[in-house]
Amino acid sequence: MEKKDKERRPHDKFFKQTFSRKEVILSFLKARLPEEIFNQIDQDNLLLTNREFVSVTGKSRSSDCIFKALIKGTQHYIYLHVEHQSEEDPLMLVRFLEYNAQLIRQHISEHGNTSLPAIVNICLYNGNKPYKGPTNFHDLFPHLKQVERYMFQGFHLVDLHVTTNEELLNWQQAAGAAMVLKQGIHRDFCEWLPTHQDILLNLEKKGYIPYISNVLWYMLSIDDHINAVELLDPKLRKIAMSLAERFRQEGEQRGRQEGEKKGRQEGIQIGEEKGKLEVAKSMLLKGYPIEDIIFLTGLSRSQIQGLL
Incomplete structure (x- = not known):
């Protein structure tokens, strides 16, 4: 065991032994959480529910203290995730993010996906110098001032089902691939090809042969109609036949x-x-x-x- 691990172990052990007690964690949460959050915790059914998380490298790591409770007056859950640190971790936010994603997956597996739980992350630090690491995701992206808008306000949905072909044509080189994907869900290109292969011919004219090969490979892979190849322009048919x-x-x-x-x-x-x-x-x-x-x-x- 490395020296740092040996040094941390007594701190971690003591933290888990004490803060895993219901009366201790409630006193701590009352003292440190905003009142509007603490008052939503149904204290009667607060339970210690420590989890084991697996990192992307396959390494298993147990959480320090995770408590689960109902939100007062509802059937929705809130998790209080408290991690102990004796050293500053510049990527503590990333660790919490990884834990939260796995915790939500585990919660869905146990309770179904009717509603996702709220998660409050807390880091209890007892280092020998003031903690100066980032505690807000914005601080991890100093060169992207709009990080909240781009990363933490949901995801940008591009729904091909409701996007018209006229709109897709504005995608320039991406238009061909997008249109083929849109049609691909139907697994039938026989009616589609006669009116759309001009896009592929335009790509062929520009020398984008690998791109066209990818498109035709996809079409041949999912369309079982033998007539599809026969409907192609001779230039495209030659590429398709080689495929x-x-x-x-x-x-x-x-x-x-x-x-x-x-x-x-x-x-x-x-x-x-x-x-x-x-x-x-x-x-x-x-x-x-x-x-x-x-x-x-x-x-x-x-x-x-x-x-x-």
């Missing part, structure tokens, strides 16, 4: 690999069966009862009798 040939070759290779794998498995099975028969034959010559041979080899009575 089709590649599909065929890849399919043959996969078939060979699967056949070889199956052959190896069958060979092993045949070898094992042959080995059992040899053992059974030897046991018969030595006078072993058939019942013993059946028990030891797993062969059927008829298989053994066939060796007599």
Whole structure:
């Protein structure tokens, strides 16, 4: 164990032993939380519900103290997540964000996704110098003043289902891919191609062959209508046919690999069966009862009798 881990362990242990007590955590929350938040906690059903979180690298880490309670007068939950730190962590906010995401997933798994819980994150710090690390997400993005608008006000939805093709044409190079994706959900390009392949031809004219290959590969992958290729302009059909040939070759290779794998498995099975028969034959010559041979080899009575 590293020296720093040894130094932190007594602090962490003492923190968990004391602050996991209901009367202690309630006194702490009353003293430190804004009154409007503390007053919403249904103290009667406040429960310690520590969790184990797995990082993106697969490392497991237990939370320090997580309490769960109902919000007064509702069936909605609030979590009070208190982490102890004896050292400054410049990415403490990121840790809380990772924990919160996993906590919400666990909550949904347990309670369903009727409503998401509120989460209050608290860091109790007992370092040997004042904590000067960021406590607000805005401080982590000094070069992006509009971070609240871009990152913490929901996500920007682009719904192809309600976006018209006229709007998509304004997307320039992205227009072709977007239109194909929009149509792709129907898995049928036979009616779509005659009126839209001009977009692809324009890309071909500009030399965007890899882009067109990606588009055609997607179309061929999801559309089972053989007429789709026949509807293409000759220039596009040539690209599509080369892709089709590649599909065929890849399919043959996969078939060979699967056949070889199956052959190896069958060979092993045949070898094992042959080995059992040899053992059974030897046991018969030595006078072993058939019942013993059946028990030891797993062969059927008829298989053994066939060796007599």
